[in-house]
Amino acid sequence: MLRVDDLGVTYRAGKSDLPVARNLSFEIYPGEVVGLLGESGSGKTTTALGLLKLLPMSAALKGHARFRGVELMEASEATLQRIRGAQISFVPQEPLLSLNPVIRVIDQVSAVVRAHTRLTGGECRQKARAVLEQVGLDTERLHRSYPHQLSGGQRQRVLIAQAIVCRPSLVIADEPTGSLDAESEQAILVLLRSLVDQLGASLMLITHDPRILAAIADRVMVMYAGKIVESGRRAEVLEAPLHPYTRGLLQCVLDKPEGGGKPRDRHLPAIEGGLPDFGEIPPGCPFEPRCHDRLPCCREAEPAAVLSGSQQIACFLYGRRQ
Amino acid sequence: MDVVNSAPPSLSVRGLTKTYHTQRSLLSRKRIEVHAVRGVDLELPAGNTLAIVGASGSGKSTVARCIAGLLQPTSGEIWLAGRSLVSEGAAHRHVQFVFQDPGASLNPRFTVADALLEPLMAVRSSSRLSRFSVAEALQQAGLPATVATRLTSQLSGGQKARLAVARALAALDASGPAILILDESLSSMDLSVRAQMINLLVDLQERRGLTYILITHDASLAAHMADEIAVMAEGVIVKRGPHV
Numbered sequence: 251m252l253r254v255d256d257l258g259v260t261y262r263a264g265k266s267d268l269p270v271a272r273n274l275s276f277e278i279y280p281g282e283v284v285g286l287l288g289e290s291g292s293g294k295t296t297t298a299l300g301l302l303k304l305l306p307m308s309a310a311l312k313g314h315a316r317f318r319g320v321e322l323m324e325a326s327e328a329t330l331q332r333i334r335g336a337q338i339s340f341v342p343q344e345p346l347l348s349l350n351p352v353i354r355v356i357d358q359v360s361a362v363v364r365a366h367t368r369l370t371g372g373e374c375r376q377k378a379r380a381v382l383e384q385v386g387l388d389t390e391r392l393h394r395s396y397p398h399q400l401s402g403g404q405r406q407r408v409l410i411a412q413a414i415v416c417r418p419s420l421v422i423a424d425e426p427t428g429s430l431d432a433e434s435e436q437a438i439l440v441l442l443r444s445l446v447d448q449l450g451a452s453l454m455l456i457t458h459d460p461r462i463l464a465a466i467a468d469r470v471m472v473m474y475a476g477k478i479v480e481s482g483r484r485a486e487v488l489e490a491p492l493h494p495y496t497r498g499l500l501q502c503v504l505d506k507p508e509g510g511g512k513p514r515d516r517h518l519p520a521i522e523g524g525l526p527d528f529g530e531i532p533p534g535c536p537f538e539p540r541c542h543d544r545l546p547c548c549r550e551a552e553p554a555a556v557l558s559g560s561q562q563i564a565c566f567l568y569g570r571r572q
Numbered sequence: 573m574d575v576v577n578s579a580p581p582s583l584s585v586r587g588l589t590k591t592y593h594t595q596r597s598l599l600s601r602k603r604i605e606v607h608a609v610r611g612v613d614l615e616l617p618a619g620n621t622l623a624i625v626g627a628s629g630s631g632k633s634t635v636a637r638c639i640a641g642l643l644q645p646t647s648g649e650i651w652l653a654g655r656s657l658v659s660e661g662a663a664h665r666h667v668q669f670v671f672q673d674p675g676a677s678l679n680p681r682f683t684v685a686d687a688l689l690e691p692l693m694a695v696r697s698s699s700r701l702s703r704f705s706v707a708e709a710l711q712q713a714g715l716p717a718t719v720a721t722r723l724t725s726q727l728s729g730g731q732k733a734r735l736a737v738a739r740a741l742a743a744l745d746a747s748g749p750a751i752l753i754l755d756e757s758l759s760s761m762d763l764s765v766r767a768q769m770i771n772l773l774v775d776l777q778e779r780r781g782l783t784y785i786l787i788t789h790d791a792s793l794a795a796h797m798a799d800e801i802a803v804m805a806e807g808v809i810v811k812r813g814p815h816v
Contacts, residue, residue, distance in 0.1 A: 289762035290729055402628070428760070431628055431789040458762050502767035504792040512621075512796060512814075516774045520767035524728040 251452060252278040252301075252420060257313035257323075259293070259300045259476075261528075268528040270296045271476045274313070275555075278420065283443065283453045285463035285484070288473030289499075291525050294456045295343070297473070298422045302334055318419070336366040339413035341423040345405035349397040355408045356382060356393040362412050381415045382408070385441060403434035407441070414445055421446060424456045439465050460503055464488055472496045475526055475536035482561030492563050494543045495521070535565070543567055582618035582749050582783055583639070587611050588648035590634050608634040610807040612648075616800075618749055619777065621784040623798035625791060625816070631807040632787050636753045639785065640667045653749045664695070665745040672756040674736030680725035684710070684735060687724050691743035704742065713738035714772055730765040733757075734772065741776075750780065755787045770797070791816075 259271040271293040278284050288294045299305050301315050301322060315322040317338065320329065334340070342348040350358055360378035363369060369377070382393055385407040397405055406426060413421050423442060427435040443466045446453045455467060463470050463484060470488060471481040472495065480493040491497045498521040523540045532538065534549040541548065545566050558568045590609040596602050609631045616622045624632040637643040639650055641663025650657040657663045671677045678687055685706045692701045707717045713734040719727065727735060736757070744750045754773075758766050774797075776782050788794055794801050795815055803811040 289764060432791065433627065460763075499763055502763040504790075504796045512798060516796060517771050518767040520771055521764040522768070524730050524765075 251280050251318060253314075253316045254301070255314040255316075257297070257300065257315055258311070259296050259305065260310045260312075262308050262310065263529075266529050269476055269531065270309075270528055271300060274478055276471060276478065276481065278452050278454060280419070280452055281447075281450055283446065283455060283466055283468045285467035285470045286454060286456045286473060287458070287460060287463060287470055287499075289458050289525065291528075292473040293476040294473055295424055298340065298424060298454065298456055301422070302338060302340060303330055304334075304340075332366070335362055335412075335418075336416040337418050338420045338422065339416070339418040341409050341413045341421065341426050343424045343428055345402065345409055345429070346397065348409060349405060351397055354394050354396060355387075355400070359408065359411050359415055362415050366416050377415060378411070381411045384414075384445070385411045386437075387411070401434075402429050403438065406430065406434075406438055410438070410442065410445070414449060414451075417449055418451055419449075420452045420454065422454045422456070425458070426455070427457075427462060435462070436465075442466065460488055460500055472499075475531060476528065477536065477564060478555070478562075479537065479564045480561060482559075486559070486561050492558055492561055492568060493537075493565050494541045494567070495537045498540075498542075582653055583614065583616040583751060584649075584651040585612060585614040585635075585639065586649040586651075587613065588635065588638060588650065589646045590631075590638060590643060591646045607807055609638070609645075612804075612807075612809055614802065614809075616751075616783060616785070618653075618783050619781040620799040621777070621786060621797050623786040623788060623794035623801045624804055625788055625794050625801060626804035627789065630804040632804045633755055635804070636669070636755055636785060636787050639663070639751070640669050640753055642669070652751070664743065666749050667751045667753065668740035668743050669753045669755060670736050670740050670757040673760055674757055675727075675729060675732035677736060678724040678732060678739075680723065682724050683721055684715075684724060684727070685720040687735060688739055688742050691739060695743075700745070703746075709738045709742050712741065712776070714768075729762065730768055733761060733765060733769050737769070737772065737776075749783065751783045751785060753785045753787065756789075758786075758793060759788055759790055773797075 254274055254276050257271065257274040258269065261268040261270055274297060286294050300311055303322065311323060356375060356378050359382060360374040363374040363377045379393060387404060387407055426442065427438050430438060439462060442453060457463060467484045470484050471478050472487065472493065474495050480487060480496045487496065491500055501519045521540050526532065526536055534551060535553055538544050538548040547566055553564045553566045555562045555564045556569050588609055589611055592606040592608055593603050594606055596604050612635055624635060626632045634643065638645045641657060641661065645658060652666055688706055688709050692704055706720050710717055710720060715731060715734050719731065724732065724735065740752055758769055761769065777784065786794065786797055800812060800814055801816045802809045803816055
């Protein structure tokens with residue numbers, strides 16, 4: 251349904267160019283939940299906004315992204331406006347910043363319908379009401395609320411309602427549970443999964459937390475410094491990761507408490523150091539300075555993705571592309 | 573909770589309540605009372621970690637803010653090593669906060685050294701200021717001495733988190749008990765940064781005998797870090813133990 255080929259996003263910042271996303275190639279199939287896993291600054295959100303061409307003027311895009319026969323990178327603004335929100339929808343990160351504080355939530359949902367259909371105002375509201383009920387906001391009082399009168403979880407539900415009200419075929423959700431506590435987080439994930447299943451839509455879920463993907467993803471792609479370093483089926487990537495970065499990242503996940511109290515040694519096998527600056531990414535593998543398994547060749551060239559089993563890995567430990 | 577007999581309880585909270593008075597709506601004059609904390613008792617031995625978990629609005633942050641002296645309790649006693657924190661008003665010398673999103677609590681126009689010195693300037697203690705070493709404070713938090721002259725906005729997320737801890741430690745009086753309150757400060761972090769922070773906090777606790785109060789809604793983090801976990805709901809502690 252969506253095929254991305256060698257997509258790159260470069261920000262022009264003064265004299266230097268910051269390659270925030272590089273050589274991204276992936277596919278999203280109908281009905282599938284794909285997780286994009288990466289830490290802050292790895293380029294996840296930029297990638298998503300790049301697909302929708304919603305980046306600021308200072309960003310230069312290259313490569314291809316084909317969505318149901320339409321080449322998004324070359325599409326006109328009018329075509330993109332028909333696609334955005336209706337066929338590909340986006341659930342942004344910050345519910346409070348993404349909703350208008352002085353408009354009732356039902357009107358904000360029905361505005362999406364109005365933008366994409368020729369229905370009358372009453373019909374738009376009716377659709378909005380139905381979809382708000384579908385996301386679990388089921389009283390007139392909630393529909394007529396302003397965003398500040400709702401809890402974080404409820405606001406997130408409003409954004410999800412906006413995203414699905416036009417029955418899109420792809421929903422991109424950026425950290426949809428970022429600001430929620432554990433209980434609401436679980437509820438939102440279950441809701442998202444069941445909604446995309448009902449619609450037959452695909453979901454691209456952007457997160458920094460592997461536990462969220464363990465709950466709902468079919469496939470996982472791991473991003474580091476603007477590149478996809480590993481991708482494969484959820485069980486493979488999360489339970490038997492191959493790339494040294496994925497392995498390190500998953501070791502930082504705290505296990506579910508089993509009633510044993512705190513462990514005797516609370517130290518974690520942390521990945522030392524931080525992400526490289528996009529302005530000065532070393533010529534070799536971007537993870538090389540932090541990698542425990544580095545080889546001499548890692549400094550010289552950047553590894554291209556190779557297939558290991560059904561996982562794609564960009565790491566010389568798993569061979570070189572011929 | 574059983575009082576541990578071998579070590580005297582460093583922090584002791586008795587019957588803590590906090591009631592907020594707030595308006596029903598922006599335009600109404602009618603004031604309503606919100607009982608955020610309703611009679612909380614806590615004992616925390618020095619060098620231990622207590623996690624307070626609970627849903628949003630359960631009162632856990634209010635308890636922490638009262639202990640840190642940022643809020644005046646409506647009633648109740650808070651004692652630290654035999655001295656009352658409520659009446660002496662010296663909480664800031666022994667209790668410091670590391671806020672949620674540590675990076676956002678740093679002034680982006682300050683250099684790292686300024687950020688570290690600011691709390692000392694605020695208390696106007698020339699003796700502490702003269703004894704203070706920026707390099708030592710940085711080293712303690714695992715930061716290279718070379719960052720001292722950089723602006724805090726130029727640090728990476730992980731470095732900002734380390735600086736927030738270094739600054740909290742700088743504000744504490746080196747003599748006497750030391751409590752750090754970590755109010756969701758680990759929850760929004762990237763996993764690799766959080767793992768580095770956990771290691772730093774564990775090291776500091778082992779080396780300096782720090783006492784931690786960890787406010788979180790993450791049960792696995794509480795279980796990993798804490799000697800005791802207290803679960804709060806609607807202003808009271810509903811459950812407590814080494815694991816919940």
